[in-house]
Amino acid sequence: MKFTRMLTTKLTSFWLMSLAAIAFVFLLCAMMSFVQLTYKFQQQKVAELETLLIEHYHTQPDWELESWLPPMLLAFNAVEFRLTMKSEVLFAYQGNVQTQNPMVYTHLLDPQSGLSMTLSLPQPFDHYSISWYELLILGVGLLAVIALVRFGHIWLSQQLDGIEELAQRSRLILQGKHEQALATPGNGKPRLINRALTKLLEELQDAHKERGRFDKFIRSNTFLDAQTRIGNRLFLNNRLDALSHDQGMVAHGVIYLLEMDDLDFIQQAKGEGAVKDLLHATVNGINSILQSLPNSIFARRTHNQFAIVVPHVSLIEADQLASKLLKVCLSQPLPDGVDNRDNFYHLGCAYFTAGDNVNQLLDEADMALRAAQLQGNSNWFMYDKGAIDEEFAKGSVRWRSFLENALVQRRFYPFSQPIMDSDGVEHHKEIFTRARDNQGALVRATLFIPMANKCGLMPQIERQMIERVLVLLGQEQHKGQVYSVNLSLDTLMSRAFTHWLKTTLLEYRHLTPQLIFEVSEDIVVQHQDKLQPKLDMISKMGARLCVDHVGQQVVGTYYIRECHFDMIKLHRSIVRHIHLRPENQLFIRSLIGGLYRTEVLVSAEGVEVFEEWQTLQILGVGMAQGMYFSDPVELQ
Structure with missing residues (x-):
């Protein structure tokens, strides 16, 4: 908004200076005209007096000046008047007006007789003073000018504020702050451009969201199983690599291999829909347990086998978790007609510590799974590889x-x-x-x-x-x-x-x-x-x-x-x-x-x-x- 204030101030200052210059020119012209008219009016009075004196000289030889000339001189505020004929003073008048630098008019009335007059009058503005009424008019005029300038300043500020808001939004866009620009549409003018910017920002925001959805789509199709929407085998390998260094695990935890027997038989007998419902119910049940376990991994290794990796748990917690997982699996209803309902889910567990080999760990979990299957019913089995490090106890x-x-x-x-x-x-x-x-x-x-x-x-x-x-x-x-x-x-x-x-x-x-x-x-x-x-x-x-x-x-x-x-x-x-x-x-x-x-x-x-x-x-x-x-x- 600094640009708006600066531009408004400059333009308003230009307005004020222009108005002041115009007012000064008008006042100067008025004053000069008034002075000129005043002097001209005074000269006209002197000319009228000359005309009267000449007429009286030619028509009335006895003149009788004392009867009419003093009142006229008094009306003219004359300082001094002398009427002479060839150095002989015919009439003299001394007024009561005191002034400095009077205007002296000396005119020859009749060249033949040598009749001349000398008239002293005060300066036209010696006795002039500005009244309160004139001051009031001048003040009202100045206030009107100030009010008009102030109104123009406010109006221009409002107009430029709209342009500045538009410029501010454009600046935010250039700085890459699209969300902030969209959140502050303001009252930018021209409004058509402001609305166009808002629409483009909304479309850009939607495009960014679409890009995020596209990223998720790429990752989903790369790392997620299409049927169950959990991690696939590639996802599992990546996560196990992240948990290992030079094929040695960097932390302790447990890996489970869950296998669903006769899943192919259910698919052949009941169709793809029954298998899909069973998988979704089982996956949702397991996910509900894993939500409270941070950094856990749940992925599908094969058509009927799932892998679960839970780091940072003790051996006792691993046993308890295995029981919960098997319990939630057994609670899922199997389709009608499945003969081995009690021998459908099997869970193999392998506990690992820091430094254990990843490939060996998977082999141990697979052996534990086979041991659970040999028991002849749905069960879990923990691979026993000796004493656990004391620090985990x-x-x-x-x-x-x-x-x-x-x-x-x-x-x-x-x-x-x-x-x-x-x-x-x-x-x-x-x-x-x-x-x-x-x-x-x-x-x-x-x-x-x-x-x-x-x-x-x-x-x-x-x-x-x-x-x-x-x-x-x-x-x-x-x-x-x-x-x-x-x-x-x-x-x-x-x-x-x-x-x-x-x-x-x-x-x-x-x-x-x-x-x-x-x-x-x-x-x-x-x-x-x-x-x-x-x-x-x-x-x-x-x-x-x-x-x-x-x-x-x-x-x-x-x-x-x-x-x-x-x-x-x-x-x-x-x-x-x-x-x-x-x-x-x-x-x-x-x-x-x-x-x-x-x-x-x-x-x-x-x-x-x-x-x-x-x-x-x-x-x-x-x-x-x-x-x-x-x-x-x-x-x-």
């Missing part, structure tokens, strides 16, 4: 005690891993949280984070980590460094944490541009309405937002624009062996294409070999992190 009470002591003694430490851009320059560092036990040994995040979530301690842990990062940013050796910190769902949902974060960011507002907060994609998608105000608050405070684990789930990507994320980070399941997987490359191309003309930066996590990084650069990914660049190191 800690109960919830012991874990809570360990985590609370670590919080009190501040034994959570930040580890950082650099995120490198395509030029090999560090863009920022991501903070990972590690804990130390009483003996000083590091405890992996994959162990304590699931337990911290169960105990409700994640807000306190992440708060302590943010405090450490802010202290580091205040030190000279970390000046200018940018760090990204992960936030969990429990942390973002905590009102106490949100209030503390807002207060802290206000206190350290000079450091907020050096902070990036990362949120997982599945959290944003499932709780977008609740999280958006909190994410907007973080963004308004000056910090940046990043959504990570992008591609882990098959969801649309329009939330990236709606939540105004500054960065996205591809999940390691998409990055793993990207140079050998054209379907993952297609997803990345589609994702980056949907972010065209935005300022969203695309990063990748889990880069381990040069071929992966090279392929990502070709696809348009600008940043990456992983063991190919550096392992996480402790910050001092």
